[in-house]
Amino acid sequence: MSIVLIGVNHKSAPVEVRELLAFSDQACTEGLRNLIDGEILREGLIVSTCNRVEIVTAMADGQSREGTDRVTNFLSDSRKLPLKLFDRHLYNHTDADAVMHLFRVASSLDSMVVGEPQVLGQVRRAYSLALEAGTAGRVLNRLIHHTFRVAKRVRSETGIAANAVSLSYMAVELGKKIFDSLAGQTVMLVGAGEMAELSARHLVNGGASRLLIANRNEDAARRLVQEFGGEVVDFNHMAPHLAQADFVICSTGADEYVVTEALVREALGQRRNRPACFIDMSVPRNVDPAIGKMPNMFLFDIDDLEAVVTSNIREREREAERAELIVQSEVMQFQQSLRAMDIGPAMGALRHKLQEIARTELGRQRARLGELTPEQEAAIEALLVSTVNKISHPVLTQMRRSFEASDAETLQSLRDVFGIDE
């Protein structure tokens, strides 16, 4: 059987096309039941996310052209979309390429944001839908289990998911570099802009224990308190609260410095030189850059956050290169195991056939041997079977060897000689 993967992703097709091709869970199972006929298309599953629609199938040998046509027609029919509208966006991978593609997808190497964790869950979901539809068989089961293994290996052996790549999560990331853990830290929001709110959410989820909110408009501050808990503090007398804050996240609409050097100097004495992290998300800036030069004070403005994001993305890309190597070696391993799996039944049939001959012959001649103890009888049978096995062993070895060398001709002639058909 050969594995064929047909689909579109965020690189090959614009969102207008992807959204038309997307499958709901129900459409997946129904579609699979229609598509998989057991003749040409033996097994199949559909991965449908916002970034990709891919159909993975196992097709009968030598029928991949016909099978591929059926899959594309199925896409067009079931999505009620003329083929010519999406034909040029489709890609089509066969065998090793298809396996490689699926491994890369599940390992999040083919994602828009390399290393994002959702895609593995989406592949898992696609598999359980295929199981539900009854269209996952020997080949796909093996393929998907191997895929999960590869994804796990990539995640644990490389750092592709190690560093945050979203701006609002940066506060957490930087905080961990300064404070190690967020547990027990106090976060202060100055201004209640959207970005600040998002960062605060990440910090609170990350374990920060106290939230102070200072806003010119106290109503807006109270609204946030209702959502996150925390307390509203006086915007005009920030110094004593600044002294308590380990994180200060600032985003007001003001066009001058709201957190001034004088204010922080006042707070600094009370902090007894404990470090503090200021994150200024506003443009124009609201935190005086001079604060960043004070000892034990760390200040990051929006450009700095962008720089960390860029650096983290670069770091992920470096890690992705290592992940690609893992994927390549796993593809080879999978191909090998698949080949061994395919030849298994043939080899079993051969061994079984020869042993059967030995047993029948023994049965025919048994009467002539006269009275035998059960041990003697067993010994004679064992003798025959082991003789047969010894003789068939080099044949089986040769079968496996020609199989691994993809030498179909020798393989077929060996099958013919012994008269085994699957």
Next chain:
Amino acid sequence: MRSLLLAVLAAYVVAAIHSVLAFINKRRSLLRVSDLALAAGFVLHTAALIADWVVDGHYPLFFPRETLSFLAWTLVAAYALVLYRYRARALGSFTLPLVCLLTFVALLVRSGSDATKATGLSATWLFPIHTTLLFFAYAAFFVVFVASVMYLLQERELKLKTFGAVFHRLPSLTTVNEIATTSAVTGLTLLTVGIVTGMLWSSARDGRVWHNDPKEIFAALTWSLYFLLIVYRSTARWRGRRAAWMGVAGFALVLCTFFGARLMGGYHVFG
């Protein structure tokens, strides 16, 4: 015990290489190898030291070879403690290469000749305690030094916002700061008790507690510096950068104490 020490060196080299590679490539799977090799090396090393003690008949901390080997051993012990307490793996990538170097030099240096003198000196139990405590103090100060360097590197990245390779690999400022503080307190305690036992031993030997020799002067300076460091840290006047620089400067003094006496001569030169 050369062959045993060779095996120790081999284990340490394996541990060091894996630790450094893990630091560079951030591969966690390498750390297991590093830990296992280090544990094996440490057990063998302990065995080698005990064997030396039994065979040579004196506490194995007298001649240069023993000294270096013992120092490497205390460094491994200190690193293991920090690893256990703080999981600060990055420390290993700095410490283990030095451990390898010390063990390697120990293998090259010829063992001492005047064994009777060593046996005589270690006959009183105060002398081995004095030296052992001080060696553990050196190891603790080395940890302070490495933690301080890590602090300075990390703080620099955060202040300059360069976020280079180091940024992704070092532990947080709080962690390295804690490691440095704890190690400094431990080191100072060991140093104090070590100096006191030395004085007791010396007064029992020739009635004097102070010989004005370079090693003693440097030790006194070292003691004052770490004492100041701890006082400043606890009163929170100096934190972060300044304390870290002090940790680096302190280690320079430790090196002077360790090597200074050998170069300048004096009461503390025996071998």
